[in-house]
Amino acid sequence: MKHARTFVRRRAVLAGGFAVVVAAAAGITATAFAGSSAAAFGDDFEDGNSSGWSKSGGSWAVVADGTSVLRQSDAGSALARQFAGDSGWTDYTLTASVKAVSLTGTGAAAGIAARAGGAHQFDRLVLAPGVARLEEVRGSAVTVLGSVALSSAASGWHTLRLDVVGKTVSGFVDQVPVGSGATTLTSGRIGLLTSSAAAAFDDISVNGLTSVPSNASPSATTASPSVSPSATTASPSISPSATATAWPTPTGTTTLTATKTVSGTFDGGNGEFIGGGDLGDGGQDEGQDPLFELADGATLANVVIGAPAADGVHCKGSCTLRNVWWLDVGEDAATFKGTSASQTMTVVGGGAMHASDKVFQHNGPGTFIIENFQAADIGKLYRSCGNCSKQFARHVEVSGVTVTAPLKTLVGINPNLGDTATITGATIVGGTAKNVCALFTGVTGGEPTQTSNVPDGVACVATGITLK
Numbered sequence: 001m002k003h004a005r006t007f008v009r010r011r012a013v014l015a016g017g018f019a020v021v022v023a024a025a026a027g028i029t030a031t032a033f034a035g036s037s038a039a040a041f042g043d044d045f046e047d048g049n050s051s052g053w054s055k056s057g058g059s060w061a062v063v064a065d066g067t068s069v070l071r072q073s074d075a076g077s078a079l080a081r082q083f084a085g086d087s088g089w090t091d092y093t094l095t096a097s098v099k100a101v102s103l104t105g106t107g108a109a110a111g112i113a114a115r116a117g118g119a120h121q122f123d124r125l126v127l128a129p130g131v132a133r134l135e136e137v138r139g140s141a142v143t144v145l146g147s148v149a150l151s152s153a154a155s156g157w158h159t160l161r162l163d164v165v166g167k168t169v170s171g172f173v174d175q176v177p178v179g180s181g182a183t184t185l186t187s188g189r190i191g192l193l194t195s196s197a198a199a200a201f202d203d204i205s206v207n208g209l210t211s212v213p214s215n216a217s218p219s220a221t222t223a224s225p226s227v228s229p230s231a232t233t234a235s236p237s238i239s240p241s242a243t244a245t246a247w248p249t250p251t252g253t254t255t256l257t258a259t260k261t262v263s264g265t266f267d268g269g270n271g272e273f274i275g276g277g278d279l280g281d282g283g284q285d286e287g288q289d290p291l292f293e294l295a296d297g298a299t300l301a302n303v304v305i306g307a308p309a310a311d312g313v314h315c316k317g318s319c320t321l322r323n324v325w326w327l328d329v330g331e332d333a334a335t336f337k338g339t340s341a342s343q344t345m346t347v348v349g350g351g352a353m354h355a356s357d358k359v360f361q362h363n364g365p366g367t368f369i370i371e372n373f374q375a376a377d378i379g380k381l382y383r384s385c386g387n388c389s390k391q392f393a394r395h396v397e398v399s400g401v402t403v404t405a406p407l408k409t410l411v412g413i414n415p416n417l418g419d420t421a422t423i424t425g426a427t428i429v430g431g432t433a434k435n436v437c438a439l440f441t442g443v444t445g446g447e448p449t450q451t452s453n454v455p456d457g458v459a460c461v462a463t464g465i466t467l468k
Contacts, residue, residue: 041085041190041206045070056081056119058194065099065200072110075102075198081119085189085206089115091165092208094190100127101198103154109133110199113191114162114169115183122191123183125162125171127153127199132160134171134179146171146179157202175356177307247325247351250304255280256291263295268303272327279310288331290314296338300324311335318343318366321350329355329378338364341392347373358383365392376404383412384419386440386448393418398426405430414442415459423455423462436462 043052045068050060058072058080065071072080096112103110111126123136130153134146150173152158161172170180192201250272257277260266273291274280288311292300296317305312307328313321317338324347326333333352336345343366352359355378362368362384375381381403384394396411398421403410410426413419421437428435437460439452455462 041204043084043204044068044202050082053082053084053192056083063200065202067202069099069200069202070192071101071198071200072192072194073101073198075108075194075196077194078107078196079119080194081113082192082201083116083119083189084191084204087117087189088187089189089206090187092206093164094162095203095205096160096192096201097157097203098127098160099157099200100154101200103127103129103197103199105129105196107195108197109193109195110197111193112160112162112201113137113193114164115185115188116191117185117188121185122188123162123164123169123185124191124193125160125173125178126193126195127158127160127173129154132158132171132173132178134162134169134181136169136181136183136185138184143181145169145181146177148173148176148178248302248304248323250306253306259289259293260291261293261295262298262300264297265299265301266292266303267301270302270304272304272306274306275308275310280308290335294319296343305333309333315345319345321345321347323349325350326352326355326359328353329359332357332361333359335361336364336366336368338366341365343367344369347371349373351375353377355379361385362394362396363388365394367395367397370396370398370401372400374402377406378403379408380412380438381407381410382421384414384417384442386412386414386442387444387446389444391417391442391444393420395419396421398423400425402427402429403431403435404428405435407431407435409434409438409453410436411460412438412440413460414440414448415456417442419459421455421460421462423460423465425464426462427466427468429468431467433465433467436460436465 045062048062048068050062050070058077059074060070060072060082062068063071094112094114098110100110109126109128111124113122113124116122120139125134130151132148132150132153133144136143136145159174163170167182168180169183171178190206248270251270253272255274255276256279275291279289279291290311290313291305292313294300294315299320300313301322304325309326309329311331313334315336321334329352333355346369348371351374353376357379359375359378360382382396398411410423411421413421434453437455438450439456440448440450442448
């Protein structure tokens with residue numbers, strides 16, 4: 001959300017199905033790449049201008065609001081638009097920080113648009129008085145695809161996200177799902193918009209989506225927008241990772257309103273599972289219930305976990321997760337619990353996207369094995385609990401993984417508690433040596449202290465690391 005982080009201009013290229021993120025110079029970026037029809041776009045207006053955007057109505061200017069933002073100040077304008085990007089863009093995710101400056105009256109709205117084919121044809125996600133709405137606009141026809149109550153819509157910064165992929169559009173406000181529905185639009189530019197409102201916009205970013213079926217929650221996959229490459233854009237050459245594989249096509253969607261317990265083996269047949277009821281609020285709070293709880297010795301296989309994902313999967317002892325995919329990680333993707341030092345949690349294949357904190361959380365003792373896994377846009381791939389009330393020596397073994405930045409670290413461990421990490425054959429796309437291993441002083445209360453952000457060769461041993 002705006003003012004909660006520093007926005008870095010980004011460019012993305014297709015690499016192993018995910019986006020490679022690289023810092024770019026100040027100013028707008030929109031780049032197509034060799035070897036594919038991929039592109040990415042970003043603007044935080046820190047260059048002091050709105051170059052690259054085309055205006056349609058309203059009074060727009062880059063102004064100071066803590067940092068530079070683009071503001072539309074004419075609350076009397078019925079239709080104010082700014083468009084950017086390429087009319088050939090098809091499947092992508094658009095994210096922006098939006099703050100309503102004036103949002104009163106029944107027709108007032110401020111938000112973002114995707115697949116814009118003109119000033120009156122687009123999919124949009126808007127803030128309106130007391131609500132956020134996902135809509136498709138085709139001329140004078142406006143179809144509401146979803147809405148969620150939002151008492152703070154008229155105040156403060158909100159993070160809006162639109163995912164358009166195939167025939168589906170989905171919207172999120174502050175990571176909470178607003179709705180998802182069928183779209184008749186197939187391609188188009190991005191837009192910022194107000195209707196009888198004044199608003200400020202910042203931290204605009206576009207990254208592509210790989211093929212996610214229309215019955216999935218297409219809120220995940222950060223790869224590269226499908227565009228018609230411009231002759232004026234640059235074409236860096238980055239080879240795809242050999243270990244990344246295609247995401248499965250879900251065979252159907254099941255809503256879980258209560259935790260599903262698994263003993264023995266549960267094969268989901270590549271079906272998608274999402275949370276509903278108490279599991280469906282889309283929050284990031286600690287202590288949520290999981291979608292799946294695995295008994296000691298259980299196996300979960302061929303499952304796609306969509307959004308909302310609650311607290312993903314809990315493992316109560318030794319367990320195996322085989323080809324499990326998280327389209328949009330909730331609080332954590334999976335948590336290893338249990339009480340035995342000899343227990344092992346094994347993750348083989350699969351992938352995860354959009355984890356603001358951790359993908360895998362290790363709370364109990366034992367060994368956590370992660371093999372041939374892929375992830376993108378995450379905080380940490382693995383974290384040994386830094387402040388559990390009861391601590392243990394924990395061990396993690398990582399091999400054959402591919403992770404695409406943004407990324408804080410592959411693993412985080414507490415050497416003072418006896419933790420160890422062995423990493424072999426890991427590819428980090430868009431990362432550095434400081435994204436491999438973080439060492440902490442673990443505690444039983446309060447917050448752990450980080451002591452290092454590189455492998456020490458003792459508690460954390462890393463070999464075969466490829467940086468791209």
